[in-house]
Amino acid sequence: MDVRRKRPARQPARVDHLLIAEMVKPGARVLDIGCGDGELLSLLEAERDVDGRGIELSQSNVNLCVAKGLSVIQGDADRDLVNFPEGSFDYAILSQTLQATRRPRHVLEQLLRIGRTAIVSFPNFGHWRIRLHLLLWGRMPVTPNLPETWYNTPNIHYCTIKDFLDLCGEVGATVERSVALNAYGTQIGKGLPLSWQNIIGEQAVFLLTKR
């Protein structure tokens, strides 16, 4: 079982993966941190001809990836990113994993150090359904997108789109692009101000560079 990377209970077509793939330049060197069963890496290799590597916490997922021919190592985003040299990848991707790390700030800093560009996606805790859930029921929100109860969720560091922007400011990241998505990974709220995206977006994808 992969405990690092919880997907929405509904299994949508991974439109968010297509969105990430679209952000990646062909032939780039890519590190996918928390690469799961290698779905995104496979997509990037097939569609973007990238030189792709992955890090994954779950050993069974790693073995699956390697059997598929992907270059993946077992490792922990919190602990193992320091081993990689600065600027060794064109893109460092952290897809739906940031909220499950012990030290999100450290991980984001490492991402920006290793990759010339970082791509980060995460579930948005500022979504209206979550706000409403907490307001009406007074309990930690359990939504289709975040189906676990507070005591068994791997997601220990939730944030909203606004919170994430603050962290980007703190670590000196420039937001090149930000996209709000619904639970199915489809872009929504295009052109709306960020405070609105923070309400209607169930997930967000950020393309970052180091200032």
Next chain:
Amino acid sequence: MPPATSAITTVTPPATALVAHFAEDEPLRLDSGALLAPFSIAYQTYGRLNAERSNAVLVCHALTGDQHVANVHPITAKPGWWETVVGPGKPVDTDRYFVICSNIIGGCMGSTGPSSANPRTGGAYGLDFPVITIRDMVRAQARLIERLGIPDLFCVIGGSMGGMQVLEWAASYKEKVFSAVPIATAARHSSQNIAFHEVGRQAVMADPDWRGGRYIAEGTAPRKGLAVARMAAHITYLSSKALHEKFGRKLQDREAVTFGFDADFQVESYLRYQGSAFVDRFDANSYLYITRAMDYFDLAADHGGVLANAFQGTRTRFCVVSFTSDWLYPTRESREIVRALNAIAANVSFVEIESDKGHDAFLLHEPELFGAISGFLGAAAARRGLPASCDLEPAGA
């Protein structure tokens, strides 16, 4: 071309080893400074070399292994030691790749070693054989590959001491290794590993029939000492759990203990059998030399104390494999290798396989190992532009 060319078109090799001879004027320069000449390398091949000579896989054998990786062994009549991995349709697919496995220098299955004739005396080398290292083994393999007319290797793969050779290949011949699969191994021998080897060597040398290493000249053989060495080593290849599940405290062909020192327990009987079967096929001095070579192995020390330096500039694709219950070459040793490769952003996969079987797992039926090897090799082959199957013209045809 040298006579070895005929081997390239061999599809199903005969049980007799092929041998490449290197004459007095083609010496092997050893780490110790000594020159070894003449010398011979015994080897087996499987499959066909393609016209581009780009599909060669070198399999490196472990301490007591040999070149008979996928054919019936000429002495023991047992299947090849890695028939689970090497063969038609197997993870190292001989329908697709041209597989070479050579007996290491210092060995006793046809390559020059301490039991070979010393040209200066006419008798066996014995302890006059120069001390060899893992790098010397790899140098000798590189000479063989050159002799076979193969410019570079698609893959170098091996477990245990074979894995050490894989790492040494990747460090010493970067441009000649497209992909590397070090399995159940380490970039250096630990103090514990050295300690176990020393027990084995002392057992051999304590046998009066060892005769200071001159047992061949004196017509004896340190069978008891070598058997004890093998027994002790064999324990290190198994996990405690595997031993317990296989034997527990079960008695051997008896209802009760005999209050003596016969093999009361099945595990004793098993070890005695392992020891005595081993001495029939292995030379005691070879055992001393090869264990020494493993003890001397420290890839980081050869590169300024930093393991990453050993691989600096590499373009090789790596797949590092370890097993959970292997306490001889535990996963942390493999992680050191992976960490070093990450430090230079090398292309590396790392698989730790859940197994109860201990160090020996790499030789046994481990489907996850097979999946990892075939997946990794398949992707590497695609990168190298190898065709999916082997409808190949043999090289030099």
